[in-house]
Amino acid sequence: MAAEERLRQSQKMEAIGQLTGGVAHDFNNLLTVIRGSVDLLRRDNVAPEKRQRYLDAIGDTADRAAKLTGQLLAFARRQTLEPEVFEVGQRLDAIADMLDSITGSRVLVRFEVPDAICRVRADVSQFETALVNLAVNARDAMESEGTVTIRLCCDARMPSIRGHGPGTGDFVAVSLSDTGIGIAPDDLERIFEPFFTTKDVGKGTGLGLSQVFGFAKQSGGDVDVESVVGKGSTFTLYLPQAESTVPGEPRPTGQQEAIDGEGRCVLVVEDNISVGQFATQLLEDLGYGTAWVTSAEEALDRLGSDGDGFDIVFSDVVMPGMGGIELAKRLARDLPAMPVVLASGYSHVLAQEGAEGLELLRKPYSASQLSAALQRRIAWANERNG
Structure with a gap:
């Protein structure tokens, strides 16, 4: 029995080594393209056609990286399903x-x-x-x-x-x-x-x-x-096997492809400093007003009893203390008129419980995807609230 346990442990470590080695190998290839393209973009007098080619290379490589992480999360059963x-x-x-x-x-x-x-x-x-x-x-x-x-x-x-x-x-x-x-x-x-x-x-x-x-x-x-x-x-x-169809929550039409935030104010809830800074800058460039907090507890304080001054909440899912799902449930109870969009690249909670009734944006997201998700949820809230 001891020998069998040692063998199982050895096989487990070999599998972990194979997994980490494969991830490192594939991501190093992707990062090589991104790093090289960024270095070339930093050069003076880059011709417009070359600049576009380097930008396209970065975008395509980011898409391949997102697909790779998606496949890994699928195996780990940590992807967010719909x-x-x-x-x-x-x-x-x-x-x-x-x-x-x-x-x-x-x-x-x-x-x-x-x-x-x-x-x-x-x-x-x-x-x-x-x-x-x-x-x-x-x-x-x-x-x-x-x-x-x-x-x-x-x-x-x-x-x-x-x-x-x-x-x-x-x-x-x-x-x-x-x-x-x-x-x-x-x-x-x-x-x-x-x-x-x-x-x-x-x-x-x-x-x-x-x-x-x-x-x-x-x-x-x-x-x-x-x-x-x-x-x-x-x-x-x-x-x-399912017995019958289950009606889903209808998604409103109109404004889903719009990008301009038209001055709507977004409360960003993100504990990661780099992501929080990027998200607020991105939203401001898209025409939104922003406020940024680093925890769900702080978000509840900023919203107060009526959410005055904010049109929507954009929150990460996995955070220390109260997570994004619990925050969304609290707001649905206390501020039912306040729409919420959640963002996550990894969440065992969502993988197990799903995101029914919630607007979920998967990381990494583009500027147009973020704005479309926010405006879709705002339109949904307006229709529901009359």
């Missing part, structure tokens, strides 16, 4: 052309979808991303030539997976089978680890399947894999 009830067959039909394009002309994608209605409650975007990641994995396993079969099964039972007991209740099972090279038995146990990949250097980050795993677990399901070397693999995504 679950809704949807019909799985309809979503498969909607992304069929995209899957055909991703897998290539030499890969035949077949669908076996029953006539029965199969509903789940999950994040639609993450669901589609999971299918894309599975399809890309299948394409690479077949060296871009073969057949991918996607099957949908309603009222399924989730079996025992990786030593965990079987799931309770009904599940929707989406299986993706390929005719590729299969997975070696020794690799099956590690296939969902971040940055673990059997592909050649430069052909994969090892984060696609970890996203599928994290999304499934965070949604109350799981993902199973069966494989025979030389004959192919089958990945099955299990998601809890």
Whole structure:
């Protein structure tokens, strides 16, 4: 037993080392592009076309960094999901052309979808991303030539997976089978680890399947894999089945794409000094008035009993003491007319409880995304309050 415990600890440390090494490697590559572009922008007499090229490089690299952190948070089950009830067959039909394009002309994608209605409650975007990641994995396993079969099964039972007991209740099972090279038995146990990949250097980050795993677990399901070397693999995504649609909170139209703050006053609640300074400067450049506090407790003091002088509260989620979600709940109780927008790049609270009824802005956010979120919430509050 002691030897087994030492072995498990050794494997755990190896996995942590692989994860941190992979993160450091990928982020160093991204930071190299950003740092180099900034240095070149600081040079005198940079031609306008070159300046735009460097700015585009910084923007594109920031987008890739955001995608990388999103994949890591998905595996860690710490991403913030936006679950809704949807019909799985309809979503498969909607992304069929995209899957055909991703897998290539030499890969035949077949669908076996029953006539029965199969509903789940999950994040639609993450669901589609999971299918894309599975399809890309299948394409690479077949060296871009073969057949991918996607099957949908309603009222399924989730079996025992990786030593965990079987799931309770009904599940929707989406299986993706390929005719590729299969997975070696020794690799099956590690296939969902971040940055673990059997592909050649430069052909994969090892984060696609970890996203599928994290999304499934965070949604109350799981993902199973069966494989025979030389004959192919089958990945099955299990998601809890939903009985009926649940109406979501309608989002008002109009002004959502507007940028100008038109003098509206925003109370910024952010404990990180750099982020707080950046957010207030960004809002002021967009035409908003701002006040900045570093804690939810201080925000409640500034708002007082009537919130006079402020049009909206923009708060971080994770802070020492009272967090952003608790602050939003306090304001909904004490100042129901005060709209709130939350921002977070990582929150186990939101990952577990969701953000239903709240306007959530994911970090990193752009200037237009921030202003649109604020104006959308202000418009929503105005409509609700008459």
